[in-house]
Amino acid sequence: MRLIxxxxxxxxxxxxxxxxxxxxxxxQIWQRLYRQYWNSSEQFTNIPTSLRDxxxxxxxxxALALATALNxxxxxxxxxxxxxxxGRSIEAVLMRYxxxxxxxxxxxxxxxxxxxxxxxxxxxxxxxLSSGEIVAQVMYYxxxxxxxxxxxxxxxxxxxxxxFHNYDNTLAAIDRLNDPQGYNFGARRFTISTVGLVxxxxxxxxxKRQINLAISLHAADDALRTxxxxxxxxxxxxxxxxxxxEYIAATGRRITFEWALINxxxxxxxxxxxxxKRLKGMLCHVNAIPLNPTQGYSGQATTRxxxxxxxxxxxxxxIPCTIRLRRGIDIQAGCGQLASKx
Ligand code: SF4
Numbered sequence: 001m002r003l004i005x006x007x008x009x010x011x012x013x014x015x016x017x018x019x020x021x022x023x024x025x026x027x028q029i030w031q032r033l034y035r036q037y038w039n040s041s042e043q044f045t046n047i048p049t050s051l052r053d054x055x056x057x058x059x060x061x062x063a064l065a066l067a068t069a070l071n072x073x074x075x076x077x078x079x080x081x082x083x084x085x086x087g088r089s090i091e092a093v094l095m096r097y098x099x100x101x102x103x104x105x106x107x108x109x110x111x112x113x114x115x116x117x118x119x120x121x122x123x124x125x126x127x128x129l130s131s132g133e134i135v136a137q138v139m140y141y142x143x144x145x146x147x148x149x150x151x152x153x154x155x156x157x158x159x160x161x162x163x164f165h166n167y168d169n170t171l172a173a174i175d176r177l178n179d180p181q182g183y184n185f186g187a188r189r190f191t192i193s194t195v196g197l198v199x200x201x202x203x204x205x206x207x208k209r210q211i212n213l214a215i216s217l218h219a220a221d222d223a224l225r226t227x228x229x230x231x232x233x234x235x236x237x238x239x240x241x242x243x244x245x246e247y248i249a250a251t252g253r254r255i256t257f258e259w260a261l262i263n264x265x266x267x268x269x270x271x272x273x274x275x276x277k278r279l280k281g282m283l284c285h286v287n288a289i290p291l292n293p294t295q296g297y298s299g300q301a302t303t304r305x306x307x308x309x310x311x312x313x314x315x316x317x318x319i320p321c322t323i324r325l326r327r328g329i330d331i332q333a334g335c336g337q338l339a340s341k342x
Contacts, residue, residue: 001085004033004059005139006132008176021051027181034182037143060085063136080140084109084133088126090160092137101145102154105137107170108161113195114230117260120160122296128166134173142183155185158193164200174211187211193258198235198243205247213247214256214287215240219266220274241278248283259288261302261310272310276317286314286321
């Protein structure tokens with residue numbers, strides 16, 4: 001059955017017209033869904049029972065069945081494993097910081113990109129998520145935090161899947177969550193992370209959206225990058241960076257490059273220097289994070305000293321770099337670990 005979250009407000013409005021209901025019913029439903037976080041048809045006591053029943057007959061309100069939730073030992077990270085209606089599994093992670101609650105959500109069940117160090121890549125592609133299944137992950141955590149009088153502050157599409165491989169549904173989900181009459185979550189608080197699908201980056205640039213863009217780069221030369229990210233064969237680094245420059249020129253927005261620091265693989269001064277030369281003059285920032293271990297990949301996380309050295313090289317060329325903390329390692333909730341426990 002179709003999810004209620006698969007509808008946007010104009011579609012819900014057309015449906016009410018088709019069902020012979022007043023147009024304002026669409027707003028009544030929309031606001032309760034996205035402002036009160038109601039998630040079952042019985043809760044909709046603000047509309048007539050006949051309409052409630054008709055909604056229940058035609059739409060699924062429970063998009064995700066929680067299969068298991070794991071809390072990290074520091075209590076700051078929670079990973080949820082959800083079962084979709086067809087039995088597929090996806091995961092989403094909530095990371096609590098002092099002033100932020102960042103949600104990392106999935107755009108696909110599995111992933112076709114095959115990045116060697118990624119547990120999701122190791123499991124292969126299952127299917128695209130519908131826009132409603134993407135929205136539902138955010139609404140699940142929005143409700144959880146609402147009960148603690150707290151809110152989601154940032155959403156990153158860095159969970160299972162390549163968001164630009166499911167472009168239309170991903171962007172439709174963001175637009176739905178961004179609706180000022182509904183959840184009203186600012187575009188600038190979303191980050192899409194892509195492995196570098198060049199045509200999609202160009203399309204995204206042309207749409208001039210305010211959403212943040214992050215590129216999983218991880219290597220500064222094509223041979224190394226192709227050995228880690230097979231997609232690089234199709235879209236080599238120069239082509240990828242040209243698309244990134246187009247995006248910056250079109251939007252005026254800074255781009256983030258993600259770099260999983262792997263000991264003696266891509267954390268060397270040579271890689272840092274080559275990267276710095278490639279990025280020189282670009283409105284960008286490098287987010288480096290020690291690799292999260294996965295069962296199917298033998299690479300090890302960098303050391304603190306090597307990470308610092310890497311950062312220093314970049315900064316000596318004027319490229320800002322942050323070494324990020326690894327979160328939720330003990331519950332396999334770090335980036336690339338999402339599928340490995342399931
Ligand atoms: S890192 Fe991202 S794009 Fe690469 S295989 Fe994993 S989920 Fe897919």
